Amino acid sequence: MDSITRKAAEFVAKFDLASVPNEAVHAARIGIVDCVGVMLAGAREPAVGLVACIATPATGSNDAPPAVNGLRYGAADAALVNGVAAHVLDFDDVALAGHPSTVLVPMILAEGHRLQSSGQEAIEAYLVGYELWAHLAELEPGHMHDRGFHPTAVMGTLACAAGAARLNRLPTEETANALAIAASLAAGLVANFGSMTKSLHAGRTAQSGIQAVRLAQSGYTGSLDVLEHRTGFLRSFSPSGSPDTEASAFRIGEESLAARYGVNIKRYPTCYATHRSIDAMIDLADEHDIAPDDVAIIHVHTGVTQRLMLRNTRPQTGLEAKFSMEFAMASAAITRKVGLRELTDDFVTRPDIQAMLEKVEVTVSEEKDAGDLPNAPFDLVWVTLRDGTVLRHEPVEHARGSWQKQLRRSEIAAKFGECAGILLPEEKVGPLFDRLYDLQTVNDIRELELL
CATH class of the missing domain: 3.30.1330.120 (2-methylcitrate dehydratase PrpD)
Incomplete structure (x- = not known):
């Protein structure tokens, strides 16, 4: 029988970038480059240092992904540290009532480093995560914030598991288990906005996506109806109490919501x-x-x-x-x-x-x-x-930098330079931006040399 969980897993496992609209690829590209800049800007914030204290550095291996604090970690812990750095300034982009890039990008950089993934594979991982988040959100008529849930930490956990599963080329069954595991790791409260814990939401979410995939690869199982079950993900987190849990309503793969909604690049480091x-x-x-x-x-x-x-x-x-x-x-x-x-x-x-x-x-x-x-x-x-x-002032429907009022490449580069220049020497900033903006041409994420 068809189900939302199985349709989601099949979409991730069989995703074909060649069928994706150019607008969706552009959304992924600018989301990634903007998030990396903001992540570098947040590297020295106190919250990042405090979280790094609970992560375990890896020594003696170039396979261990680097974090913005200059240390190397296992992929899950690197994603944790970098996720906090990416969100701590609240300067990262916005979409889907949350912050897709701030969880997906740290996960992709960490797991992609371990796997030596290409730039194209990074974009695939971003888009499967974004599309899963977006299409699940279409099934819910209410807004998670109204219930007190932070969508970045709730929907983002599934998105990161999907992206990590794609990077690892998991088959459909293992992908479904990874999504089921991730569904039970999702958490984050609006009440913690304005505190360090909001940025922990992002780091923990990126980390959880990788951990869910690791467990699924090892044979760990979850319920393969976890998304649609009456005690499952959609109903448990539903602010309306009436999500559509029919498989036919879940139209993932039929339309790219990344092309429709894109990402909104922030011009101000505030909510x-x-x-x-x-x-x-x-x-x-x-x-x-x-x-x-x-x-x-x-x-x-x-x-x-x-x-x-x-x-x-x-x-x-x-x-x-x-x-x-x-x-x-x-x-x-x-x-x-x-x-x-x-x-x-x-x-x-x-x-x-x-x-x-x-x-x-x-x-x-x-x-x-x-x-x-x-x-x-x-x-x-x-x-x-x-x-x-x-x-x-006349009514303002869309902020400057939104998907409807997009920034030019030069404006995105200017923000990247302002942010990345906080940590990097000037001579590294421009070349890094160019490589990230043209990520599809990168053969191995390790070539980016973020630090």
Whole structure:
């Protein structure tokens, strides 16, 4: 009998990159290059060092994948460390109500290094993981964030198991077991947003995908109806309580959702729920040359789920500020920037920033966009000045850098240079970007030499 679990396993095992639209391959390529840059930028963050302390370095073998801290580990632990580094700044790309690249890329780099996978095989692994995540999400009418689950850590665990199974060329039965094992390793709570644990979600998810495949290869088994069973993955994590568990509704392989939804490249190292409003606030400040002292109120109208994620109304640290619409508006209004330099404890606690937080008023809409993100159809921002003047920005449906407003190669390279340059010497940054952007031409992932 056909089932969602078996259809998923067959798709992964029999995936044919030649049948994939060019748009999907482009999404994978820019997702990978952007994630590597952000991962390098996050390498020296305290959370990465703390997690590295629980991983076991491997010695005496070039087969052990390198992590951004300069040490080599077994593949699962390398994925753990690099996954935390990729997500700790919250500067990684967004899609499918989560962060596919921040879990898939660390897994691919680690397992691909061990297997000496090609760039084309890396893209295949990325796309099978993305497509599985996307098509499973299509079966659920609700949003995981509303239930308190972080999709990156829940859906991402299955995606990473799929990608790792593809890299290892697992047959269908072993792939199904790997997915079943991964389904029981999935976990992550929205309540931990704004803390170090959010980045642990990414590292642990990348690690779990590799571990699930290792277990399946060894003969470890799981339930081969784990996705659709009434006590299985889809129902257990369902915010609506009514996912579609009919195999006929699961249309993986019939349409590329990577081509439809792509990836949204972040221009600001904050929760993506703030990005449309940041674009609007910076536009207003630039267009009207707004002096911060002239601002009476900054009004933001956004989505209810966006507001749920932006839990910190009066942040006192850089981590907390990443999940604060009030901080996003304060930084945009005062400096007309929201970048890595602004996401520091010292900047967040500046008296002028703290004072501006008090001037931000946020209202919400229950209306949801029909796309892959748990957003309202648009964000609205308007500013009331002390003299009573009201300055309004037109509704913002898509942030700059989104799949609908894509960045040019030069703009992606500029962000990569800003991020990777934190760790790498200048002469290595440009060549690394070019190799990653043209990943299909790379014969062996080891050629990338990230460090």
